[in-house]
Amino acid sequence: MSDPTIKGLPPPPTKFDGSNFRIAIVHARWNDAIIKSLVEGTINKLKEQGVKQENIVVKSVPGSYELPFATKQLIEAGKIQSSNAAPSMIASTTNLLSLIDNTTSQPSTEKKTDNASNSGPLTKPFDAIIPIGCLIKGSTMHFEYICDAVTHGLMKVQLETGTPVIFGVLTALNDDQALERAGIGRTEKGKGHNHGEDWGLAAVELAAQNQDWS
Numbered sequence: 001m002s003d004p005t006i007k008g009l010p011p012p013p014t015k016f017d018g019s020n021f022r023i024a025i026v027h028a029r030w031n032d033a034i035i036k037s038l039v040e041g042t043i044n045k046l047k048e049q050g051v052k053q054e055n056i057v058v059k060s061v062p063g064s065y066e067l068p069f070a071t072k073q074l075i076e077a078g079k080i081q082s083s084n085a086a087p088s089m090i091a092s093t094t095n096l097l098s099l100i101d102n103t104t105s106q107p108s109t110e111k112k113t114d115n116a117s118n119s120g121p122l123t124k125p126f127d128a129i130i131p132i133g134c135l136i137k138g139s140t141m142h143f144e145y146i147c148d149a150v151t152h153g154l155m156k157v158q159l160e161t162g163t164p165v166i167f168g169v170l171t172a173l174n175d176d177q178a179l180e181r182a183g184i185g186r187t188e189k190g191k192g193h194n195h196g197e198d199w200g201l202a203a204v205e206l207a208a209q210n211q212d213w214s
């Protein structure tokens with residue numbers, strides 16, 4: 001008998017082909033273990049959908065609050081290059097991108113090829129961006145303000161730029177909720193489902209639809 005669970009992402013109506021897509025993941029470094037698992041789950045699904053390793057760019061920022069800015073910069077870097085903008089414009093955008101820290105150890109996709117000082121891979125357009133963060137509620141109102149700002153910021157970026165932006169941000173009330181949604185839960189409920197997998201699938205689906213519909 002099939003699983004009676006009604007929550008979660010059902011399989012897509014068709015399998016989307018990601019073999020021609022370039023996807024950027026930009027992740028926060030706060031709550032490191034959770035982030036690592038989410039990024040890994042995302043990359044695994046992207047590859048399962050055919051996205052090539054060399055077309056997955058991974059960048060990092062300190063916290064989730066920085067995700068909307070970094071997402072916008074990544075999208076604009078690609079668009080400026082592809083629209084033959086003046087070299088000075090390209091330089092100024094890649095300078096801004098160098099604010100994005102890529103020095104921490106990340107899954108193997110984040111290697112020298114996507115160094116921010118190398119404008120090559122960054123300045124080719126991305127078909128979708130997956131910002132990944134994990135906000136865990138503390139004792140002040142900080143959580144509520146950042147959740148609100150990041151959610152609206154990411155939505156604004158995708159509507160303004162026309163590039164699909166996935167909502168890869170966990171907003172958890174406690175550590176266990178976050179761990180469970182990263183597939184590394186430690187309660188009697190089990191490890192849980194890695195939501196990064198859903199984000200990888202959503203990115204390929206949205207990139208394909210964006211191509212068909214625009």
Ligand code: DLZ
Binds near residue numbers: 030134146
């Ligand atoms: C400051 C802060 C706190 C308290 N909690 C989190 C969190 O749970 N998840 C997260 O991604 N970032 C957190 N941050 C950092 C902010 O997102 C941001 O990096 C700083 O306020 C600097 O702008």
